[in-house]
Amino acid sequence: MYYVVLDLEWNSSYSLKSKSFINEIIEIGAVMIDSDFEVIETFSTIIKAQLGKRLTNRVKALTNISNEDIRGGVPFSKAFADFERWLGDRDVVIMSWGDSDVRVLSDNFLYFNNDERVPFLKKYLDMQKYFQHYYGLPSSKQIGLISAAALSGIDASEYSSHRALEDSLLELRCIKKIFNEEKIASFIQVCDENFYKKLKFKVHNITNLRDPHIDRSLMQCNCQNCNKPMQRLSEWKCVNQAFRALFYCRECSNMGLFTIKFRQHFDRVDTHSFFVKLEAPDEFPESG
């Protein structure tokens, strides 16, 4: 088995065809590793932009890639055909830091090549997910590459950040430190229909109170003072994509607004809730 760390740089370009912005890939960087995690070969290509002839200032500053560079780049189809040839017929796990690279990859293959699937993407591993699991970091907060390097005791300043190949080499170092073939195996995803469904799923906040994914048992508030269940005094109201209601404690007269947000992911719902105590009854005009 081989592992390939893939890192892409992209530029937000406006498409007249789809009348929307798309993240157009402008650079591919990749490192191929054998099953002992030793580097075999690297791959690096700048892609000739078809949509955005000019890079946004942000991308220019971030990557140091110039407009001249992308004008002289390799066209998308040829660049990825070269990449596929570079992979050869090896049994390869493609790895990236977070899944946004594969999401952009999939969008670009659909847009430029009319491919529903990325042909060389057969097995995938999200290194960020593995890294966070290894260090016991919460999945709700995603760790960036620079922070991950710092946590691993790696000096990221040796790498010119936000260039595809340099980033992939740095990602590789972060993962190599915690590489365990058995552990990592359970993070490898087969790129089947379900994988793409999950990839294209848009995470969103639930704003309809009747949504069946809402766990109503969580829409209850216990008093911070006496820990007794509080009584809801108002109807639920959707405010800033969260649900809010007025709660009152009969035991100790504690009163306040309880807010709960349900965030729908592909296979789970995350909740976030908080309580704001109200001191005097005239502070809550919604109570009536």
Ligand SMILES: [Zn+2]
């Ligand atoms: Zn109470």
